[in-house]
Amino acid sequence: MASVTMIVNGKEVTANVDPRTLLAQFLREHLHLTGTHVGCDTSQCGACVVHVDGRSIKSCTTLAVACDGASVTTIEGIGTPDHLHPMQAAFRENHGLQCGFCTPGMIMSAIDIVNRKGHQLDEHTIREELEGNICRCTGYHNIVKAVAAGAQAMAGK
Amino acid sequence: MYAFSYHSPKTVRQAATLLGKNPDAKVLAGGQTLLPTMKQRLASPSALVDLGKAEGMSGIEVKGRNVVIGAMTRHADVATSAIVGEAIPALAALAGGIGDPAVRNRGTIGGSIANNDPAADYPSAVLALGATIITNKRKIPADQFFQGMFSTALEEGEVIVKVSFPIPSKAAYEKFPNPASRYAMVGVFVAKKGSETRVAVTGAGSDGVFRSAECEAALKARFNPKSLDGVKVKASGLNSDIHASSEYRAHLIPVIAKRAVAKAMAK
Numbered sequence: 001m002a003s004v005t006m007i008v009n010g011k012e013v014t015a016n017v018d019p020r021t022l023l024a025q026f027l028r029e030h031l032h033l034t035g036t037h038v039g040c041d042t043s044q045c046g047a048c049v050v051h052v053d054g055r056s057i058k059s060c061t062t063l064a065v066a067c068d069g070a071s072v073t074t075i076e077g078i079g080t081p082d083h084l085h086p087m088q089a090a091f092r093e094n095h096g097l098q099c100g101f102c103t104p105g106m107i108m109s110a111i112d113i114v115n116r117k118g119h120q121l122d123e124h125t126i127r128e129e130l131e132g133n134i135c136r137c138t139g140y141h142n143i144v145k146a147v148a149a150g151a152q153a154m155a156g157k
Numbered sequence: 158m159y160a161f162s163y164h165s166p167k168t169v170r171q172a173a174t175l176l177g178k179n180p181d182a183k184v185l186a187g188g189q190t191l192l193p194t195m196k197q198r199l200a201s202p203s204a205l206v207d208l209g210k211a212e213g214m215s216g217i218e219v220k221g222r223n224v225v226i227g228a229m230t231r232h233a234d235v236a237t238s239a240i241v242g243e244a245i246p247a248l249a250a251l252a253g254g255i256g257d258p259a260v261r262n263r264g265t266i267g268g269s270i271a272n273n274d275p276a277a278d279y280p281s282a283v284l285a286l287g288a289t290i291i292t293n294k295r296k297i298p299a300d301q302f303f304q305g306m307f308s309t310a311l312e313e314g315e316v317i318v319k320v321s322f323p324i325p326s327k328a329a330y331e332k333f334p335n336p337a338s339r340y341a342m343v344g345v346f347v348a349k350k351g352s353e354t355r356v357a358v359t360g361a362g363s364d365g366v367f368r369s370a371e372c373e374a375a376l377k378a379r380f381n382p383k384s385l386d387g388v389k390v391k392a393s394g395l396n397s398d399i400h401a402s403s404e405y406r407a408h409l410i411p412v413i414a415k416r417a418v419a420k421a422m423a424k
Contacts (some may be wrong), residue, residue, distance in 0.1 A: 002163050019205070020394060022192075042193055043260065055233070055262040063194050065163050066185070066209050112258065128375075138337025150256070155339035 004068045008033070010079030023057075024048045026064035028073055035075035035104050045132030050074045056112035058132070064140050075104035078111065079083040087111050087150035089106070096146030098137035109133050110147045111154075119155040121148050122141075158192075158200040165210050169293045169316055172206050176314040179204040184227060184316060186268030189260050190197035206416055214267075214318065217241060219421065222324050224248070225291075228267025228317040235266060247287070247328040247421065250279050256339075263276040267317040274421060275306045275396070280366035283320065285357035291319040294336070305364040322401070325350040327380065329421035331413050332360070334401040335400050339424040342401050344408040345369075347417045349380050356414055361395050370415045381422070 005014040008031060023111040027033045027050070036059055039047035043051055043061040050059045079085035087107050090096065099102045113121065114131045126147045127140070135143060162179075166172040170286040176182050182204035182215075183189060194200045214229035217238045224244045224341055226235060234370050236253030237239055255269075255278050269288065283290070283299045290297040293316045311317070325348040332344035332416055341360030348355050356372040375388045388411040395403035 018160065020158045020160060020195075041196070043189065046259065049259050056259045058259045061189060061260075063163075063188065063192070063205075063207075065165070066188065066207055067325070068212075070164070074172070109259065116258075129258055132259050154284050 001017055002065045004065050006064075006067050007070065007071040009073060018066045019063065019066055022060055023050070023052075023062040023064045023067055024059035026109070027059060031076050033076050036103055037101055039105075041100065044132075044134065045102065045104050045105070046109060046130075047105040047125055047131070049108040049133065051112065052146075053107060056109050068154070073108075075108060078107070078122075080098045085111070086153035086156075087114075087147070090150030091146040094142050094146035094149055095140070096143045097135075102133060102137075106130070106133050106135065107150075109152055113147065114151045114154050119151045121151045123148070158195045159198065162203055162204045163197075164204060165207045167210055167212060169208075169211055169214065171317055172208060172211055172316055173314050175204070175206045176316070179206075180200040180313065183208050183416075184208060184268075186271070186273070187231065187264040189256065189264040190267075190268065190272050190274065209266075215265075219244060220321070221351065223318050223406060224324060225321045226266055227319055229265050229268075230267075232256070232261035232266070232269075234266045236261060244324045245322060245328060247325075247348075248282050248286070248322065249328050251282050251330040251346070254272070254278065255328075264276045264396050266320060270302075270320065271309060271311060271317055273303055273307055275362065276342075276344075277366075278330070278332065278341060278344055278359060281344055281346035281357040281359040282322070283357075284368060285348040286325060286328065286368050287348075287350070287354045287355060288323070289321045290317055291321060291327045292317050296415050300303060303366050307365070323350060327421040329417045331417035331420060333409055333413050343406055343413050345410065345413045345417045347349040347372075347376070347414060347421055349376075349421070354380055358410055358414075363394055365394050368396075369410055369414065375411075376418065382415045382419040385411045385418065388414075389414065 017038040037047035039045035183202035185207040215227040241249040330346040332341040344359040352374045390410045392403040392407040395402040
């Protein structure tokens, strides 16, 4: 077992884990933060994207112990059902989801895109930047609209 | 994934000691290849030596006529580095085309080079630019470093610390990605420095990255896309799989090289 301490959504957590525990597993099974999804488990689909020290990463392809000392933000950490993050609100308003399984990763990646590329995002940029997030329902069209709208809404946050 | 013991050394020296004590250990850099491989049980090291907290392993600086990049520098940091963008824009562009944004935020240059995946992007830049791989023990020229698929000159307990890239006068990377995996079926890095032109090919060789003698000979007289017209590359020694035959890859090499030269000249 190995000890790991990290800040998750603003709260410090310390745990003893088997070193092979993936960050996604740690969040879901140890902290019961089940908003982070595991779709493919092979770093293709992006349903598991969270932010580690402010950067998007695939939590199914990162060891929890490797995040010792880091600050982790999950989908639970960005908004509440009553006060959605502007990007979450944009996905709702633009029908940016159908089954919703990929949505947590889409939103965490979308926020990362805004952090890196700013608030005025064209369609091409959004589609390129969402390369690591797969949706099997929507055909992406409304996701792209949602990200563009969410990016603008984040400017007024 | 099988169980392993986890070590998080604070220095490269400690990492080397740990690797010496655990002959079956593997170095964990960004983990973007190693962890999926372990999840599939294709690798089962008894110990992982994580370089994430080892000091002095990341960062980018210009030293003389070289850009020196720490082994633990993430692809995203190379892609967006003002230093790399100014000195070797082709290298920044290459880093920005690896995997996807989340993978680029974890994956490292040292990890990519040490792994020497036959379809990885970085080895082509290292070879074409004639980089030097600086380890905890010695300096290894690129021409001696890559020794076949997933095989390098690294010895047991040897850790890449930095990679030093001579700044070329012209360079560009162009790849033909597999439409599904986005890995290079053929990727070509061309670099011109003084009178020397080097052309390194990834994704195609059954022994991993290699220099294309045919393309280099054609470009020697004149660094121009037209110089590659009519150049034929032999299919022997190239990969043949469900994605492309060796003949198809052989055809692609001068085609992609030509695009890379055009891109290098446009800058």
